[in-house]
Amino acid sequence: MSAVIDNHGHAHGHDGHHDHHGGYGGLMRWITTTNHKDIGTLYLWFSFLMFMVGGVLALAIRLELFEPGIQFFNPDLFNQFTTMHGLIMVFGAIMPAFVGFANWQIPMMIGAPDMAFARLNNWSFWLLPFAAALLVLSFFMPGGAPGVGWTLYAPLTVQMGIGMDLTIFAVHLLGMSSILGSINIITTILNMRAPGMTLMRMPMFCWTWLITAYLLVAAMPVLAGAVTMSLTDRHFGTSFFNAAGGGDPVLYQHIFWFFGHPEVYIIALPAFGVVSQVIPAFSRKPLFGYASMVYATSAIAILSFIVWAHHMYTVGMPVQGQLFFMYATTLIAVPTGVKVFNWVATMWKGSLSFETPMLFAMGFLFLFTLGGFTGLVCALVPIDIQIHDTYYVVAHFHYVMVAGALFAAFAGIYFWLPKWTGRMYDEALGKWHFWLTMIFFNMIFFVQHFLGLAGMPRRIPDYPLMFETWNKISSIGAFGFGLSQLLFLYVVLKAIRRGAKAPERPWEGADSLEWTHLPTPAPYHSFETAPVLK
């Protein structure tokens, strides 16, 4: 019975059993676990697996684009690859990675015994592999996976085969997982903080996740509605997106992007949170402008719901609509600018050191800001009409998604790995991983700005000869980037298996509760008794 994490029951005589893993062993431990650390680990490994799957798809895309002409994949398969690459990376890799961080970190950072709903937490994770199975299964259906782009636009979705239905249901499961996970995170943050851990004393990572979770609860059900309408249009004769019945394909785009733009911040905000923990730690200074950071995050959350149609400038929108969405979008640059300013000001006159987490955080800062600027370029209607659906947009959002979210995730992994495993990673190899990732990332995506400005459209497997040079560079970069991530896997496995024992506080500048109030490695159950805060 020991591990009964049942804290009411074990008041007497069970104190010696805290490191047991519950009633099950082996695989069943992971399937049935209600422990936030176990579930966080599951999320992170799942996300890495999906990162590999999505990465292989990306390499297939870049392989085809290495030369003009159709070499390896027919256009239909190419479309399936772009679609699945997007869906898997967004829903399978990036989002679960940050939920994994939330699971590991939030209870430790706020001084809680675990997540508020430990069993629901387990379900939030275990919905994901089944959703991924539905997605991957769609490749093996007649007609293959949907080739409509990750945005699943109507009316293409109505014309797809059986794989589309699987994808729709996969999106339902993914949405369910996100909503349940978010309700859990919000409740944990609002209700499980240790006495004295006021909202405005929380680590910034908890704040960004609180707001992200709110965005998820508000946006995911709308996506569920949108794909449900696609499903009924496909099979039950409804006319939501069918003009003959009075419907409108543009309606799909509006509903989708009402979800889709908050989704951008759902991915970006937790990344901001990680970076807001890492930069102060390696600057040995508290985060500059904590309160303004909280307000900026909240402002981004509110603004993110009124900018969605900037993804649709070319759809045939009245100019008043374009103006509104252009102004609203450029307004987001203000709170985002506040954040970038605060990160830089945190480093200003700090006692800086450049271990791998800090390198990734600074890489994030540099490249994410670039991605933010190209975002402003895309936000301006007259320019966007030129670059819509070109590689400029592809370059822009990869600067935000990869150099933004993924770099922050790497920073977080290197930062917290010693706390999680009790072992240090190999600093030299970590630095190699950073520099290789940094260089190859820019090799892939920086040149895509030029391709886009020159007019190369996205999601097309062939291109005119004049685009060849940049495409070759981009493809070589992609393979370099992919191989560099195997180095990351090696660094992590090496740290877990035979890394040097980590000191109690490997980063002396890090001052949140998991560093100051818990031993390294963190025990299986974090705070059975709330920590005492000054």
Added chain:
Amino acid sequence: MAQSGSTTVPPRQGRYYVPQPMPWPIMGSFSLFCLMLGGVFVMNGVAGGWVGMALGLMVLLYMMFRWFGDVIRESEGGKYGGWEDLSFRWGMSWFIFSEVMFFAGFFGALFWLRVMSVPDLASLQSNTYLWPGFTSHWPSAGPGFEGKFSPMGAWGIPALNTALLLSSGVTVTIAHWAMKEGKRAVLNWFLFFTILLGVIFLGFQAYEYAHAYSDLNLKLSTGAYGSTFFMLTGFHGFHVTCGAIMLLVIWLRCLAGHFKPEHHFAFEGVAWYWHFVDVVWLGLFIFVYWL
């Protein structure tokens, strides 16, 4: 480490109930997977789909039965104090918020079709190049719809249904008041009335659907109006069904003597949910039936 069993500690310094590992979540995921895969097969005419759906449904029901059973046992066993109770309140509130956003998506579709899409299909360009002679009106089944249909009137059954649901909101509140006062007989009866009103509502909905299909030529495939009418009222009806089942479980628990005047969040959560379907119905009555 663990504190002594003093009851005077403020809630946040007490011990929070973190449950044991259990197999129900993975069973839930597996059942949804079977249901969905089976559903896809059924929709595409692949053999074996119904088997998958039946299996999924059975596993889902079993899972819910066991999981809820565990939670009820824990609740009656006194595992949940004020701290856990507050978690449940936050959790249920945010869950209802997510449901509100789900319906918001469909209401958004309704407004878009009425205000933007149908008028645009009757614009000069559309009349010239695409759909000659189509005029904008609502209810509309769109320019390509052959034949005629009648929209659903507001002041027959739908108005009656509004009265039914609003009354059920009153009865569930009386039941809650009785729960707090410890008047178990009043509680049981008014909870029963609430369920009864919900079931009558659903009966009328079913009758209305049959009427729409057989007499009004109003179907799911009746263009924009049919799509929004059936999807909005259909999802609402589904939520009322779930709410009624939830109320039924709570009623059975009340009959079994569960809950205390100061400890009955399961009841309150279901009552919140019931008020939520009530409010959604008001939106439906105004925007789908009436205006």
